[in-house]
Amino acid sequence: MQLSDYDKFPTVLPIVAEDELFFYPFMISPIFLSSQPDIDAATMAMENNSLLFVATTKPGHEGERTHEAIYPVGVVGSIMRKVHMPDGRVKILFQGLARGRVLEPVEGEPLQAKIGIIENDSYNQLKVDAMLGILREKIRQLSQLNSTIPADLVKTIEENDEPHRIADLVSSMLSLRKEKAYELYTMENIEERLLGLIDIITGQIEALKVQREISSKVHNKIEQTNKEYFLKEQLKEIQKELGVDTQREEEIAAFREKLEEIKPYLEEDAYKEIKKQLDRLARMHPDSADAVVLQNYLEWVFEMPFGKFSKGQLDVKKVAEELDKDHYSLEKPKERIVEYFSVRELAELRGKKETESKGVILCFAGPPGVGKTSLANSIAKALDRPLVRIALGGLEDVNELRGHRRTYVGAMPGRIVQGLIEAKTMDPVMVLDEIDKVGRTHRGDPTSALLEILDPEQNTHYRDYYLNFSIDLSKVVFIATANELGYIPAPLRDRMEIIIINSYTPEEKFEIARRYLIPQELKKHALRPDEFSISKKALRLLIDEYTREPGVRNLRRKIATLMRKAARMILEDPKIQHIRINAKNLPKFAGKKVFEFSVIDEEPQIGVVNGLAWTAVGGDVLTVEAIKIKGKGLMQLTGSLGDVMKESARIAHSVVKILIDEGKVKIPRSVIPRTAKEQEEGKYPDASEVYKRYDLHLHVPEGATPKDGPSAGITMATAIASIYSERKVDNKVAMTGELTLTGKVLPIGGLKEKLIAAYKAGVKKALIPEKNYERDLEDLPKEVLEHVKIIPVTIIEEVLEEALL
CATH class of the missing domain: 3.40.50.300 (P-loop containing nucleotide triphosphate hydrolases)
Structure with missing residues (x-):
């Protein structure tokens, strides 16, 4: 292809901008086009059977496709082949023909301009030949120092006589920066251009010489180091053969020095033991198994902080x-x-x-x-x-x-x-x-x-x-x-x-969460106080209905769960500025509630009594139920009760029988079923017949949960007395206490947790052993003392008097 095969210049040509490579005339090179304006320019050139102008973008304008972003001088050439790549790019095979210059930008897409050809000026043949001789000599020197320069390119430069073509070939070989390459490319005076190339090549030759010299010195140094290493290793082997090891002697000397340093802080037996083992190590052959053991021993010993104490003063x-x-x-x-x-x-x-x-x-x-x-x-x-x-x-x-x-x-x-x-x-x-x-x-x-x-x-x-x-x-x-x-x-x-350290009360948990847990978790979850908050009511619900534990670990986890969800919402929707957890939206963040506190019955019932129980995660209200069935005076116990609790039930049954016999628990005549003979004679049986003609069934609900302990004694006695006498039990009363066969009420443990549970369940009156009343009330929270009337009892009669209506 030649310029004469196309329209005369100047003429309007489409422009492809190249961000990285700098093209020269007479080069045949592939160009990968990824931007649509470049693809459109190549397509226009092929459809119109016209030439293409390839210009390099200015530094800092890579990716831009405007007249201001490109250098005005570039290469005019033709597209030999165009191929569409699978990744969406287009590959063209471009053949440069001549240097060109933008004379006048043309509006429209793709990028176009009126292009003129830069003609080569006349020059002094003798001068140029002399410069080419120097240039070829410099290139030969450079190729000897730089193995990356292709030999065929050097040969082409040697055999070519056209100065501009040689200048282009040398410039492409040197991989110059865009600014320097453009500066040389635009020089119309070939003498200046050749002088510039000679200067650049001379500088590169000097740099390569210095680099080679430094590399040689480093190599010699490495060789010397390796030589010293091998000599030292040989020396070690010789010393081993002779039984001499200087390194080991140095280590033993260091151990002895450390021993003298810590001697003032050692007991006499400690100093003797360490010195004895150190002397043994010095006498041993270094390769023996015992030497390794002793070496490890001494290393442990000298890591001990003998004589070192904290500087902090006790305050x-x-x-x-x-x-x-x-x-x-x-x-x-x-x-x-x-x-x-x-x-x-x-x-x-x-x-x-x-x-x-x-x-x-x-x-x-x-x-x-x-x-x-x-x-x-x-x-x-x-x-x-x-x-x-x-x-x-x-x-x-x-x-x-x-x-x-x-x-x-x-x-x-x-x-x-x-x-x-x-x-x-x-x-x-x-x-x-x-x-x-x-x-x-x-x-x-x-x-x-x-x-x-x-x-x-x-x-x-x-x-x-x-x-x-x-x-x-x-x-x-x-x-x-x-x-x-x-x-x-x-x-x-x-x-x-x-x-x-007892379990925390709900009020204590509330304060711990407010003062410590929430601020700490806010920091951990990268949230600000103005982005997340939780209402007092929601926090109390979280404590009561989502966690039941003595400490606050699960409460911390639940608070962390709320904050994680809040963090996600803030990320997904930038419009959200603040998330507040309240009682209404708490289930949305925390899920379904896990626990429910037992709440007392709304109406008094016969044979149903509120007891108070201690658990590892706090107190609870434990209902005791009793029914009587016509029978022979037997008693059945259900509710997964332990041995101690079963014994308490038998004691309570016996105590109530005594109270009935003594007339302290009144049994209405209508309660006791009469035999046919008694009906004929118009007689009524004795009160004691009530526990002989009925079987008793005592049950503690939540049968899947094991229960044990003596503190339900008075609760069971009250339930038995209620069912035999058919008197209702005050539903606002709860009780706890151990019962003896003589009817005395003994003290129990866990009173604080039990009374907190009573307060939460809505109990208005709590019956507790007198000994507990005397010694344990000071530990109770104020809100419990204000809302629950606490009555001390010493015998079962007092319990029945307060509980039975």
């Missing part, structure tokens, strides 16, 4: 502030903790070492989620000491606690020593978590090891099997946690001060 006010800051309620536990540290601070101020509190080990006991571990965290923070948590749950092997003897493969120190290493001080706050779940097996009894750890008379010389010397644990603040005190062996329990 009782700071402890109290930290406890109040992190925990709501829990007044008695917090008071006892402050007392414990008050004694220690006073002893420090007066310079006394032996104090009552030195050996006191606190044990927080209570159901899950009430804040036992959290209290330990607050103590550590207040004392400015590191916290180490040792999980004892499921621990069966005593060696896990005391350490393995060094004769075992993989032996290591026990968890106590590892805890000190982790804390990097000898006086951390160490939490012995789940101390009630330590197991006893054929591998030993870990609780026996805990006796030595927690006994103040012994833990000053605690011996770890692995270390094989005594360490002082008296500076460690041990805090144990447990769910069930009954599972802790008595000797171990005797060494600890038990602080009972």
